[in-house]
Amino acid sequence: MAYSKLKRRTRVKRGIRKKVFGTAQRPRLTVFRSNQHIYAQLIDDERGLTLASASSNADGISGKPVEASKAVGAKLAENAKEAGIEAVVFDRNGFRYHGRVKALADGARTGGLQV
Numbered sequence: 001m002a003y004s005k006l007k008r009r010t011r012v013k014r015g016i017r018k019k020v021f022g023t024a025q026r027p028r029l030t031v032f033r034s035n036q037h038i039y040a041q042l043i044d045d046e047r048g049l050t051l052a053s054a055s056s057n058a059d060g061i062s063g064k065p066v067e068a069s070k071a072v073g074a075k076l077a078e079n080a081k082e083a084g085i086e087a088v089v090f091d092r093n094g095f096r097y098h099g100r101v102k103a104l105a106d107g108a109r110t111g112g113l114q115v
Helices: 006-018 067-084 100-110
Strands: 028-033 038-044 049-055 089-091
Touching: 028 100, 038 067, 038 100, 049 067, 067 100
Parallel strands: 028 089
Antiparallel strands: 028 038, 038 049
């Protein structure tokens, strides 16, 4: 029996989260992609805290989806620099590393984060 998209993503996500863990020095950059918006957070898993975040709707970022994702990545990198973070581990959250997810990672890299 075939998995639905959500079940497939949840299954892949579990496998990723077994391997990816964020610390205060190198937090986890997690991505959530909805149909209209994209959200990113830097999470310290040791303390269970969100250190920085950015999204396409909260920051007033608009444009085509891939361009908006790249802008969200750059905004997240800017917020991370203010928090004193330079390097992160990337958690694609079960989504394919393609399109908007890849654009967000590229935007974070151009903003100065080591992803």
